[in-house]
Amino acid sequence: MFFHIILERNMQLHPRHFGPRLRDKLVSKLMKDVEGTCSGRHGFVVAIMGIEHVGKGLIRDGTGFVTFPVKYKCVVFRPFKGEILEAVVTMVNKMGFFAEAGPVQVFVSNHLIPDDMEFQSADTPNYTTSDNSVKIQKDSEVRLKIIGTRVDATEIFCIGTIKDDFLGVISDPGAAS
Amino acid sequence: MSNSLSIEPFNRLVKLTARAFYDDISTKGDNQPKTSRSDNRGTAVVILDALTRRQWVREEDLAKDLKLHLKQLRRTLRFFEEEKLVMRDHRKETAKGVRMHNAAVSATANHHYGREGDDKIKLHTHSYCCLDYAQIYDVVRYRMHRMKKKLKDELDSKNTIQEYICPNCNKRYTALDAARLISEDGENFLCESCQGELVAESDKLAGQDVGDADENVRRRRREKLKEMLQKMEEQLKPLVEQLNRVKDLAVPDFGSLQAWEVKASAAARAAGGDNPDDPSRSYQGGTPMPFLGDPKIHVDISGVEDKEDSKSGTGSAPMKVLPPWMIRQGMKLTKEQRGEGEEESKPDVTSEPAGLSDDKKSTVVKDDKSIQDEYFKAYYAAILERQRETDVKGEPDVSTEEVTGQNTSLDRQVGLKSKREEQSEDEDVWEEATPSAGNTGESYKVDLNVQAEPLPEEEEDNDEEDVEWEDG
Incomplete structure (x- = not known):
């Protein structure tokens, strides 16, 4: 799920940037540092929407670096248990398949794939129904439900299922060609 | 009208649901210590059961009937509202509004409601509640x-x-x-x-x-x-x-409180405004035998015009005959729906004792059981009457056969054949066809038929037939 929240971060700025464009430099450094990172608490920071407030800088003894407390608005993505996501399959093996829903990686193990889909170890490993009507392979798009999340300080990993109503392949690259 | 058809199975559903899921619901909060005295589990079941016997009911009245504290009742009802089992309606009303509701209630429910203190009530918020059968069905499923x-x-x-x-x-x-x-x-x-x-x-x-x-x-x-x-x-x-x-039954729907009140009071007025509190006029509620209290039943047996009158009076549509595959165990059916209504309407044509319908009317004020008995008695009487009628009709036929037997064998065969064909069809057609059988004893036979059939139209029909045949 996506959230629009305000976060705070202490930015350290090198003294060489102290000039008329200090603020711009601060913002661009913030974007470079923060966007694409993941915190277990808030999820993946997708984009910074703007700066809310820049506090008074504090000069560090010895180094000359200055620490600014910066409040910024950003969009975060945090997967939850029970959430339905659309994901792109990245890897298929006999244990199941991996898929990516934006920044988050999801693993669907083979016992959470419908029983009528069998693993086929061809040159492109895939899961196929007996009548060949549905095929899951690399780059397939699937709709899945998250049934478990593992949230570390800097990493979120999910496991999902497609063994439920209205889940499964939503577009098949093989079918289009 | 279709409400009362399926209300009985739905009430059973509510009762089963209450016992299955709301058996151990306590209206007390969990933080309060549960002593044996304050243990009020089971109240929820009692309240739901009470609601199956009512339609829209004022919560004060319900509390009084159940000897429950109003607050306790409200708490349980609020819970049921959240569970989507009951509909509730709150409105500010004056004494007049209360009286209107009382009138509606007394028109539908089986018992009198106390009307004391009506005039003292000023503008008060009153809450009403009613089972929401359609939603109950969905919620339980x-x-x-x-x-x-x-x-x-x-x-x-x-x-x-x-x-x-x-x-x-x-x-x-x-x-x-x-x-x-x-x-x-x-x-x-x-x-x-x-x-x-x-x-x-x-x-x-x-x-x-x-x-x-x-x-x-x-x-x-x-x-x-x-x-x-x-x-x-x-x-x-x-x-x-x-x-x-x-599953396949029509869900009883009382509509919103306003709609229900309007409908119920209108029905009460139509059913005879002189005595709106008549307890036997259980109309569409969850009473045990809702149809027998309906004025429509007893006029079915009496004359055709009467039937028409009462129908327009109650404003109810004629019931359809349900096909056998639609009839299920637990359904309450009227005679008409079983397709027996046709049999009832036939005796209308024949001479019916005039006192019967009057008799029926007087029984309406009695309780449901006696009405039922009266009804069956009258029904059997009508059948007996009818049987006697056919017996009388049958006799002259035998005699005519004997009469025709004196004629040539060819004539007789023709006559018999035509008779057999017609016999399988409707009564009136058969009677019209019988003259075709005879030639010499024809007039005699027709006379007999006329005596058995006191209705003038039939007589005319037969006469016309006669003329036709004499011409041919």
Whole structure:
């Protein structure tokens, strides 16, 4: 799920940037540092929407670096248990398949794939129904439900299922060609 | 009118639901200590049962009837409202509004409601409640579906996290570790410590029985789940059956409070405004025999015009005959719906004792049981009358056959043949056809028929036939 929240971060700025464009430099450094990172608490920071407030800088003894407390608005993505996501399959093996829903990686193990889909170890490993009507392979798009999340300080990993109503392949690259 | 048809099975559904799911609902908060004295479990069931016998009811009246404290009742009703079992309506009303409701209630319910203190009530907020049968049906079905799904999912380990085990060092991993276990070629999962290939745990379980304590716990849990599912299916079987029974029935719908009041009071007025509190005029409520109190029934037997009058009076549509496959156990059907109404209407044409309909009318004020008895008596009397009628009609036919027998054999055969063909058809046609059989004794036979058939139209018909045949 996506959230629009305000976060705070202490930015350290090198003294060489102290000039008329200090603020711009601060913002661009913030974007470079923060966007694409993941915190277990808030999820993946997708984009910074703007700066809310820049506090008074504090000069560090010895180094000359200055620490600014910066409040910024950003969009975060945090997967939850029970959430339905659309994901792109990245890897298929006999244990199941991996898929990516934006920044988050999801693993669907083979016992959470419908029983009528069998693993086929061809040159492109895939899961196929007996009548060949549905095929899951690399780059397939699937709709899945998250049934478990593992949230570390800097990493979120999910496991999902497609063994439920209205889940499964939503577009098949093989079918289009 | 269709309300009262299916209300009985729906009431049974509500009662079963109450006992299955709301048996141990206590209106007290969990933080309060539960002493045996304040234990009010079961009240919810009583309230639901009481509601099945009513339609829209003022909560004060309900509380009084159940000898419950109003606050306690409200708390339970609020709970049921959240559970989507009852509809509630609150409105500010004056004494007049209350009286209007009382009138509506007394027109539908079986008992008198106290009207004391009507005039003292000023502008007060009154709450009304009523069972929402349509929603109850859906809610119960959804509830059962969720229960079953939850247990089944657990049983199928549908949403459980797959575990992997290293056969070499018995190290366990879950699917959540999958990202860092994946091997270089992306084919397998490898153990972090010994680089052995991991196997899914369920495969292992199938292959060999591991005497692991953890394993046993899981198996026991599985068995418990299975048992629970079985028990659930067993214990909720009556409820499921009742659900299936009401599946195709029309859901009783009382409408909103306003609509219901208007309808009920209108019905009361139509049923005879002089005595609106007549308790026997149980019209569409959950009374045991709602149809027998209906004025429509007793006029069915009497004259045709009467029937028409009463129909327009009550403003009810004529009932349709239900096909046999639609009739289910637990349905309450009227004679008309079983298709017996036709038989009843036939005696209308024949001479009916005039006192019968009057008799019926007087019984309306009696209670339902006596009405039912009276009704059956009258019904059987009508059948008997009818049978006698046909007997009388049959006799002259035999005589005519004898008369025609004196004629040439050819004539007789023709006559018989035509008679047999017509006999299978409707009565009137048959009677019209009989003159065609005879030639010499014809006039005599027709006279006999006329005597048996006092209605003038029939006579004319027969006469016309005569003329036709004499011409030919």
